[in-house]
Amino acid sequence: MERFGLVGLPNAGKSSLYNALTGGGALAAPYAFATKDPNIGVARVPDERLDQLSAMSQSKKTIHASVEVVDIGGLVEGASQGEGLGNKFLANIREVDAIVFVLRAFEDDDVPGPSDPLEHLRVVELELALADLETVEKRKAAVERQAKNDRSLADDVEALSIAEAALSEGRPLYRAGLKPDVRETLAPYFLLTNRRVLAVVNVGEDAVDQADEAAARVEAEFNDAGDNVEVIGMCVQLEAEAAAISDPDERAEMLEGFGLGEGALFRMVRSAYHLLGLRTYFTTGDKESRAWTFFEGSTAPECAGRIHTDFQRGFIRAEVIQWDELLGLGSWNAAKDVGKIRLEGKDYIAQDGDVMEFRFNV
Structure with missing residues (x-):
């Protein structure tokens, strides 16, 4: 399961976004440090393709893909020197796959703090x-000592030195133009800025129609980040209120009424998937229909391994058809009868929207 960590200044809307994504009950209060301990929840990834496949197969269970969301305390200027809650709580998001910046772009006299997302x-x-x-300086000193007796650590020393130079200038690593091999060498050190970033620009309820404009202003600030950053705009408060409505039709009606379209989760997950290079394949049958995530460029055996390592280890072949073609034919057996199910081997590169069954032997 992919993990996303929410980061932002107090009162930016982090906990409201957490609630919108997970349906959780995180305290969202108009004062600083309402969140002290991390909130951790799971957000279901909506996918109409899976819903249609499940209906076709009359599946007893429908299992959507999920992402884990971690909401931590608000970060303030000077946290590295102990201001506010300090930065020790950042350890709670060191192992996430991507960081979500929540940037406030609304004014409210009852909510303290800056309203300029660029200041955030x-x-x-x-x-x-x-x-x-701080992390790099400590690790670099230790690795340099070890490298005197272990030449294999030379790449680590070099990568940590490159990171130290960028960070000393206050420049996050995703903006530093690091080569892929350097970022890969740094991966085991779980540096916060050595990962992809999704920035959510949180506008007020009276500025929903200006969300894209606010997002574009922030996106312009990331012109040196390449494809490491994506920016989306939304009104988090309205999204959280919509997420609290249990009836799907009523929720959709509210989203439509406020011009919110699909809602926060659809847009966030689509952006996050694109950012991380994630794709989806499906399995379907009368017992269950299920969505599985995989990284773009994965082979069929690697996709099988997302279900169980035995599937990958003993992979023989995959039976494959695209989801919409399968829906058009009406059933897996009907697709087989007309020869539309393809047999693919170990070198097959899976495509987003594939429906697959695996044959394996261990």
Whole structure:
């Protein structure tokens, strides 16, 4: 399961976004540090393709893909020197796959703090970079000592030196133009800025129609980040209120009424999947229909391994058809009867939307 960590200044809307994504009950209060301990929840990934496949197969269970969401305390300027809650709680998101910046872009006299998302971005990036710098300086000193007796650590020393130079300037690593091999060498050190970022620009209820404009302003600030960052705009408060409605039709009606379209989860997950290079394949039958995530470029055996390592180890072949073609034919057996199910071997590169069955022997 992929993991996302929410980061932002107090009162930016992190806990409201957490509630919108997970349906959780995180305290969202108009004062700083309402969140002290991390909130951890699971968000179901909506996918109409899976719903249609499940209906076709008359599946007893429908299992959507899921992502884990971690909401931590608000970050303030000077956290690296102990201001606010300090930055020790950042350890709670060191092992996430991507970080979600929640940047406030609304004014409210009852909610303290800056309303300029670029000010939020400046503080968050600086504090994460300083937290990483502290980690790098400690690890670099230790690795340099070990490298005197272990030449295989030379690449680590070099990568940590490159990271230290960028972070010393207050520059997060995703903006530092690091080569892929350097970022890969740094991966085991779980640096906060050595990962992809999704920035959510949180506008007020009276500015929903300006969300894209606010997002574009922030996106312009990331012109040196390449494909490491994606930016989306939304009104988190309205999204959280919609998520609290249990009836799907009523929820859809509210989203439509406020011009929110599909809702936060659809847009966030689509952006996050694109950011991380994630794709989806399906399995379907009368017992269950299920969505599975895989990384773009994965082979059929690697996809099988997402179900169980035995499937990958003993992989023989995959039976494959695209989801929409299968729906058009009406059933797996009907697709087989007309020869539309393809047999693919170990070198097959899975495609988003594939429906697959695996043959294996261990």
